[in-house]
Amino acid sequence: MIATVKNKAIFSSNVFSINLVTYPTNHSVMNHIDPVQQGRYYKLNFVVEKPKAGGVFKCSKCIINLFNRVYFFRPDKHEHSVSKIESGKRVLLSFALNI
Numbered sequence: 144m145i146a147t148v149k150n151k152a153i154f155s156s157n158v159f160s161i162n163l164v165t166y167p168t169n170h171s172v173m174n175h176i177d178p179v180q181q182g183r184y185y186k187l188n189f190v191v192e193k194p195k196a197g198g199v200f201k202c203s204k205c206i207i208n209l210f211n212r213v214y215f216f217r218p219d220k221h222e223h224s225v226s227k228i229e230s231g232k233r234v235l236l237s238f239a240l241n242i
Contacts, residue, residue, distance in 0.1 A: 146170040146228075159240050163191075166198065166233040172225040174201075177218035179241055184219035187238040197229035 146167040153161040166172075177184060190200075190212045200214060202223040207215035216223065225233065 158242065160238075162235075162237045162239070164235045164237055166194075166225065166228055166235070168194070168228050168230060168232065170225075170233075171197075171227040172223075174222050174224040176220070176222055179219045182241050184217060185240045185242075186214070186216055186218050187240075188214045188216075189236040190214075190233065191236050192232060192234035194228045194233045195231035197227050198231075198233040199226040200224075201226070 146169045148167070148170060149165040151163040151165075153163060155161075188200075193212070200211070200223070202208075202214065202216050202221055204221040205214055205216045207213065
């Protein structure tokens, strides 16, 4: 059974959104690019809680990567993924901007 991701929208508009996302044990995100209708898409992700094992974020090009906890990148331009969470959960505070 695939683990269910919990995505809590804190704020959402056409241009800007804030989400609290919880990825449980056994979840992974395959390598992908986020499609956008138009404009430039930016994400600023804060890892609030790291899993005990696994759950490593990879991005082909990050604008900013601070301590593997804060990521600023263009998900519409650069492939990104998260390895399988072996133990624990990964909690992310995600800010998205489409301009």
